[in-house]
Amino acid sequence: MNALGRHLLMELKDCNGEVLDDVDALKDALLTAADEAGATVLDESFHRFSPHGISGVVIIAESHLFIHTWPEYSYAAADIFTCGDSVRPEKAAEIIIRKLGAREHSIKEIKRGTLSVEPSVVV
Amino acid sequence: MNALGRHLLMELKDCNGEVLDDVDALKDALLTAADEAGATVLDESFHRFSPHGISGVVIIAESHLFIHTWPEYSYAAADIFTCGDSVRPEKAAEIIIRKLGAREHSIKEIKRGTLSVEPSVVV
Numbered sequence: 001m002n003a004l005g006r007h008l009l010m011e012l013k014d015c016n017g018e019v020l021d022d023v024d025a026l027k028d029a030l031l032t033a034a035d036e037a038g039a040t041v042l043d044e045s046f047h048r049f050s051p052h053g054i055s056g057v058v059i060i061a062e063s064h065l066f067i068h069t070w071p072e073y074s075y076a077a078a079d080i081f082t083c084g085d086s087v088r089p090e091k092a093a094e095i096i097i098r099k100l101g102a103r104e105h106s107i108k109e110i111k112r113g114t115l116s117v118e119p120s121v122v123v
Numbered sequence: 124m125n126a127l128g129r130h131l132l133m134e135l136k137d138c139n140g141e142v143l144d145d146v147d148a149l150k151d152a153l154l155t156a157a158d159e160a161g162a163t164v165l166d167e168s169f170h171r172f173s174p175h176g177i178s179g180v181v182i183i184a185e186s187h188l189f190i191h192t193w194p195e196y197s198y199a200a201a202d203i204f205t206c207g208d209s210v211r212p213e214k215a216a217e218i219i220i221r222k223l224g225a226r227e228h229s230i231k232e233i234k235r236g237t238l239s240v241e242p243s244v245v246v
Contacts, residue, residue: 004198007200009130009235011236042170042178045166047182049184055187057180059168059170059180061172063178064178064191066204068128068187068204070127070242072242073238075127077128077130077235079204110132112132112134112200113134113200115136119193119196
């Protein structure tokens with residue numbers, strides 16, 4: 001059977017350092033990515049650390065988008081975890097790369113929940 | 124240089140179906156895991172879906188813990204992303220496996236942010 005979820009792990013290098021340390025800019029990047037991917041946003045939470053660096057999550061009905069930034073290295077790790085066929089995680093990835101101004105990136109896809117069992121009835 | 128972050132991707136199979144559909148039980152599992160790992164909890168957000176399934180995140184100062192459950196498959200995907208040497212993600216993984224009653228599990232570790240550049244000064 002197919003996997004229950006698709007998980008894109010993004011390594012974003014040589015990014016725009018100002019964006020990486022700007023909560024509003026990162027929030028815009030993740031929310032736009034979720035929206036353009038066709039996802040339904042349920043919640044979001046962003047935290048700025050001292051002296052720099054931000055962690056942010058957007059929970060979507062189809063799973064989540066996450067980002068952790070290290071402005072001092074011009075680096076960010078981003079995750080896009082989706083389930084179902086209605087969302088386009090590649091579209092979200094494209095937007096995050098562009099909004100962060102990443103000059104170098106790599107994306108690893110991991111299939112989550114590749115099961116061989118049939119679903120059971122849940123009371 | 125070393126990686127900036129350690130990312131444990133957990134596949135949890137043949138779990139306790141009741142726990143997988145119980146927000147309080149999952150919240151307890153993730154918060155206990157964060158605490159026992161020595162992490163500092165900043166925020167949490169859990170969502171229950173209809174007819175079943177839960178997504179939950181615990182944001183920690185050292186990154187995040189995430190879980191998505193599919194009770195109908197007795198399956199959950201959990202992530203533990205940590206940075207720094209003060210937290211013990213293996214301890215968190217052990218607690219999540221136990222609290223979910225997973226009879227089968229696998230853990231894949233991905234190093235995040237393996238950079239060759241030195242940090243720059245950030246204004």
